[in-house]
Amino acid sequence: MKDINNNEESYNLTEDENNILDQIGLNDGASRRKFLKQLSAASLSVLASAYFTTDLFATTIKDLPDEVKALLNEVKVNLRVNNMVKPLTLDSRTTLLDALREKLALTGSKKGCDHGQCGACTVIVDGKRRLSCLTLAASCEGKEITTIEGLAENGQLHPMQQAFIKHDGFQCGYCTPGQICSSVALLEEAKNGEASYVTEDFKDIKNNLALSEEEIRERMSGNICRCGAYNNIVQAFKEVHSGDDVMPTWEFATAEQMAKAKI
Known part of the structure; x- marks a missing residue:
């Protein structure tokens, strides 16, 4: 075992670890200490990121506020879905699929490729097949939308x-x-x-x-x-x-x- 010491801290490295540091060009104690400090900081940041994002990932749609305080390009849309009219306030760029799943809890329509290639999000709009992941919710104002839940x-x-x-x-x-x-x-x-x-x-x-x-x-x-x-x-x-x-x-x-x- 060897010690790399300075006035504040000590790193105990095995012979193999010292050989690895030598191979990557960290031959002196100062450069090794700097490298190990950076490595420790990086490891801590990875652990901390999981800790700080736990609450965010655990939040469900039901926990979100009913009225969003700030909404970009806000539009008000009345969606007629499965013979029921649903008034919504949305970002103008919201897709019909996201409005159905995230705002109306109609999760039967699935988000597969999200590029209009798999058809998992297909719904019926005015009697026609429509890929809801490629359809803006705002464009469906006044149209009759039928999802799998409404059949x-x-x-x-x-x-x-x-x-x-x-x-x-x-x-x-x-x-x-x-x-x-x-x-x-x-x-x-x-x-x-x-x-x-x-x-x-x-x-x-x-x-x-x-x-x-x-x-x-x-x-x-x-x-x-x-x-x-x-x-x-x-x-x-x-x-x-x-x-x-x-x-x-x-x-x-x-x-x-x-x-x-x-x-």
């Missing part, structure tokens, strides 16, 4: 919710609220005869479309299921859409098709 009526699940349960259209369930909202809105899209990427003839589109499995998969492609429950999701949608309870058929690409696609 059931009089204690009865929506037929699409029942079908998802029956066909096990979920595993972890994280994407399920967005999947179901997207499926419900897709029923209306088919009823109204709206085209999709795989529609063959845009000049001859009729109402009450009978969607093929290819159409269903393409139209639901914006909703990602990391558990891979797509087969059951398609089956659940088919039953509600057309009463077809037959398992979806999945075709494997032929060698010729793979070569053509350069896979």
Whole structure:
């Protein structure tokens, strides 16, 4: 053992520790003392940061004040959500997803990628599918918003919710609220005869479309299921859409098709 002493303090270092200090160029006692002091201060700051932020992280939404004292770009918005009007005071940049989750405690809509790529936050706005993480809450003034919590009526699940349960259209369930909202809105899209990427003839589109499995998969492609429950999701949608309870058929690409696609 060796001691590095000054008038105020002493560091007891092992032979290995002294060798390490020698290798990084801290050969004299003064430089070593300075290095060890800085190291001690850095370690203390890491421990202190956890202590001082504990109360902050423990604070829940219910503990926050009802009226925020200072709000940037303040706007007042009346959101009509699930047939109820909710007056809110928000920052103008607040997304619909954050307003639903943080202000109205409607946590069914999930924050997944927060970039509009996974579909977990999908809600229905005026009958259309909408990615709530990319939608400003202020832009929804006067519009009819339906979340997963608003699909059931009089204690009865929506037929699409029942079908998802029956066909096990979920595993972890994280994407399920967005999947179901997207499926419900897709029923209306088919009823109204709206085209999709795989529609063959845009000049001859009729109402009450009978969607093929290819159409269903393409139209639901914006909703990602990391558990891979797509087969059951398609089956659940088919039953509600057309009463077809037959398992979806999945075709494997032929060698010729793979070569053509350069896979």
